Amino acid sequence: MSTAMTAEQLQSLINGFRQSRILLTAAELGVCDALAEGARSAADVARCIAADTRATDRLLRALCAMGVLRNAGDEFHNTEMSARFLLTSSDEYLGMLGHYNALWDRWSTLTEAVRAGGAVYRSSQAAPSGPWLEHFIAAMHYRALPQAADDVNLIDFHDAASALDLGGGSGAYAMAMARVKQDLRVTVFDLPEVVPLTRNYIEKAGLSHRIDTRAGDYLRDDIGSGYDIVFLSAIVHSNTVEENRLLLRRCVDALAPGGTLIVQDFIMDEDRVHPPHGALFALNMLVATASGDTFTEDEICSWMEECGLEEVQRRDTLHGTVQISGKVKSEE
Numbered sequence: 001m002s003t004a005m006t007a008e009q010l011q012s013l014i015n016g017f018r019q020s021r022i023l024l025t026a027a028e029l030g031v032c033d034a035l036a037e038g039a040r041s042a043a044d045v046a047r048c049i050a051a052d053t054r055a056t057d058r059l060l061r062a063l064c065a066m067g068v069l070r071n072a073g074d075e076f077h078n079t080e081m082s083a084r085f086l087l088t089s090s091d092e093y094l095g096m097l098g099h100y101n102a103l104w105d106r107w108s109t110l111t112e113a114v115r116a117g118g119a120v121y122r123s124s125q126a127a128p129s130g131p132w133l134e135h136f137i138a139a140m141h142y143r144a145l146p147q148a149a150d151d152v153n154l155i156d157f158h159d160a161a162s163a164l165d166l167g168g169g170s171g172a173y174a175m176a177m178a179r180v181k182q183d184l185r186v187t188v189f190d191l192p193e194v195v196p197l198t199r200n201y202i203e204k205a206g207l208s209h210r211i212d213t214r215a216g217d218y219l220r221d222d223i224g225s226g227y228d229i230v231f232l233s234a235i236v237h238s239n240t241v242e243e244n245r246l247l248l249r250r251c252v253d254a255l256a257p258g259g260t261l262i263v264q265d266f267i268m269d270e271d272r273v274h275p276p277h278g279a280l281f282a283l284n285m286l287v288a289t290a291s292g293d294t295f296t297e298d299e300i301c302s303w304m305e306e307c308g309l310e311e312v313q314r315r316d317t318l319h320g321t322v323q324i325s326g327k328v329k330s331e332e
Helices: 007-014 016-029 042-049 053-065 080-085 097-107 110-116 130-152 172-180 195-204 241-254 276-288 297-306
Strands: 069-072 075-078 162-166 185-190 211-215 227-233 255-265 310-316 322-327
Touching: 007 016, 016 053, 016 097, 042 053, 053 069, 053 075, 075 080, 097 130, 097 276, 110 276, 130 172, 130 195, 162 172, 162 241, 172 185, 172 195, 172 211, 172 227, 185 195, 195 211, 227 241, 241 255, 241 297, 255 297, 297 310, 297 322
Parallel strands: 162 185, 162 227, 185 211, 227 255
Antiparallel strands: 069 075, 255 322, 310 322
16 A cells, blocks of 8 residues: 555545445345346335335435446436346355455454454354354355365365365365366365355255265364365464464374375465555454464464474465465375
8 A cells, every 4th residue: 555645545545434334234234136126216125125215215325326326316226236246146246245244343343352452242142153154154155266266276186085175164165176186085174053054055066976074173173084185275364373283283183194284375474564455354353253363474384394294385376365385294
């Protein structure tokens, strides 16, 4: 970001929350879905979304001012863009929206989190489940799906017979692995409440015969053994340093001789300012997790070397993340 920022540019950054909140509220209320069949009045939309007519009118007009909707007098309709990305029935629907709504509440506690040194937000739910969890997995699936094929193409599957997608969520990366190598057996490991969602995504992809699931806590439960590849995408940023050391040791123990461990995540330079998206994401972990963070290449490489991994190397993906991999020593 330019250091020669004007007062107007700074003001624009500060005011950015307004447009974000307007879009998230429209998504939460289902405004674009209410306009799916064509132009409607504010009163009609208000009835559809169970909201106040005057307030709905003002929301619709703000969306028009932002270019999200269009109006002809007192009737409103979707634009090509909103019909493409904001209709839940669209194949290109932005699946992150539900998750972003949940993150809004957490980011609103940033001041308190910085003072406390960790997340202070407390959900009304005893544990992540139901709609929140479905939104989260949908968001991760939406983010991973267009990237997974490119990312797994950086991995050498030539001699691999089995792979573990640890904390694999929807199984987007497991699916990409299965498509890269037809005789590869892939297992997705995730929490017991996540695995039923994982199976649904795998079934929809027609890959149930190629991909297994396994449920548990990756820091405590058996994750299996004899894998040729263990892949962790967007996992280490949720953990503390000590949890990651433990997790990587467990992954190494689960690998066959000569197997490869791959950590893919936002990897920070030593200044922890670059890449900028990683610096912002570190605050996302501050407000949303007990002790998550982004980590540097040196930190992750040192964890791998502590576990006895060899040939530790870095590969940059096409999508702003980094893969750091290491190999278990082959049997003599």
